[in-house]
Amino acid sequence: MTMSGIASPPPRHRRRKQSGWRGLLYIAPAMALVGVFFILPVLFTIWMSLHKWPLLGKPAWIGFGNYVRIVSDARFLTALGFTAHYTIIVTIAIFAVAFPLAIFVEKQRPLVSAYRTIIFLPVVVGLASASLLWVWLANVDSGLFAPRMQRLGLTSSRINLLADFDTAFLTIIVMVVWKIAGFTMIILLTGLQAIPAELTEAARIDGARRWQRFRYLTLPLMRRTMALALILSVTGSILAFDQFYIMTSGGPQNRMISVVYYIFNQSFVSFNLGYGAALSIALLAILVAISIFQLWLLKVGDERP
């Protein structure tokens, strides 16, 4: 693969010092926002995680006690396992739906902007509102699916979709794909549109078939875009909470407790803010590690595109 057609930028050695200060000035507002709304809260969370910090009453310093507890916390490990399971399935599902959609709406065809808008619409619905909407859709008595399936004769009686793990999980996956796929589609669409038409045409003249063009041209050129979409999707899925909290309250027999749900429960149901903070820091570390791994896997940041 020798696609490198972009010339490297001219050296800017002399100007670097001066523009360095100006650059800092330009990013100062953004840095201030990040400092106040990200770095300070993280530091405070770390501080809290070193305490036994009840929601009511006085905190007490316990050093790394909370972190020691994490290692042997079976329920946290279960939550991690469920979150991983969910993340893998939902990410595959989102890409399986979003990629064909992106290819579909990329080509100029009649009504293409109408299709794009329709597919993108669920994205602008808040996740909590979407969850509530689907709670109603999946309601066994007054909803849409169960009574409709019974009337069509697909099921002999009304099935309570949210009462059984498999059907409830499936409902949530379908809801999340419906909600998120449009967003992933837009990201992938920008990647597709960034591929120069000449390249595809040249490949076609060289006799590459449709699948070969996709496999050896489109996919490699979309690596950065896919990395972005993948990281957004994986991060979002690992932080999933609303849908489980609203749609199943943790699922039949607690089988849908995601990591964030567990942190929420520890902090605001059991009132162990300190332990919740420690879990949050552990989750942050896991997320950073996964993101670095993904960037490495997709070789984003290398000089070659």
Added chain:
Amino acid sequence: MLKRLLATTALAYALGLSTASAETISMWVRSGIGDSFKEVVKAYNSAGEDKVELTEVPFSELVQKYATAIAGGQAPDALSLDLIYTPAFAAAGQLEDLSDWAKSLPYFNSLSPSHVKLGTYEDKIYGLPLSVETSILAWNKELYRKAGLDPEKAPKTWEEIAANAEKIRALGGDTYGFYFSGGGCGGCMIFTFTPLAWGAGADILSADSKKATIDTPEMRKAVDIYRNLVAKDTVPAGSASDNGVNFLTFTNGKIGQQSIGAFAIGTLVTQHPEIDFGVTLIPGVDGKPSSFAGGDNFVVTKGTRKLEAVKKFLEYTYSMEGQKIMAKYGSLPTRGDIAGEVLEGLDPRLKVGIDAIAVAKTPYTLQFNDLINSSNGPWATFINAAIYGDDVDGAFSNAQSEMQSIIDAGQ
């Protein structure tokens, strides 16, 4: 500049205090306890000088919302707190000590004793009874009639309830014989389901609350009764995922029998006059009835500046007028000395709620939220797994070990 600003603020503050003849108290109440308290507030606001600003908070989130509000300095002046939480909040030092004032009330000794007991921590009184509620069994007389049952004959055993449920279900359509919130609503089920075991003398916690004792023959029998009701298709499928939102499904008129709270009597009478219903005590697995004595305590946030106004409002609630309004909307009288007078002329079914107090229990544990009420706690999980799951033995052993580990961790 800053000094001047501070001075102005201080001045405004002082003026505000001296001219405040009519105060506005902010108060929270949990949802799902009927309208009795809201109606008292309405009457107080239209009559008195002071105003009570009422915020309704979902019952499943009240504790964490209040705890967060205290931490954030946004707590209301007073709230109607589920009585089982009073010891935990008092122990955390978040509530105002009301001992002296409470003991000076002429009717102090006739206030609901279980409420005062739970409102007392280390010999100081932090909570006073606001509403009393017991769990009872309601049946729909209209559906009894349609199913060919005697509408005036209250069911006395679970065999009877199950048989009636099947007959009512036989009416077909979306008419069902029985209902319960089985989808992880620990609060609903401790209220309506444990009386089955309590009536037979078993309990889910030891007397000192240090041992989980969920796996008893009585509880197994109770679970069997509910499993059987589900297996015979007498319970709507929605029950399996109802986390408490549809606790009052009985009010839709298509449920033959359901264990509900005495508050619901008021709701049914005032908002669903079309439903013809009877109430009776909840039978235990061997027929001996029992009930859960619940309700709310009135607690005051520590350090509120409106203590006097809050006291004035509570005194109004305890007056004959206040008690009558509460009772009319389904809260049982909190003052024993005037209970007879208060209930005079009101719906006779409320008397069943009063009778239930004699056989009722209230669990006492500082970990009620973790053990019972949390929708991901062991009790809520147990209910769903034991009644709807395939592995009853597993449900029992999991609940037993998890409850015990939570109790041990809290020691």
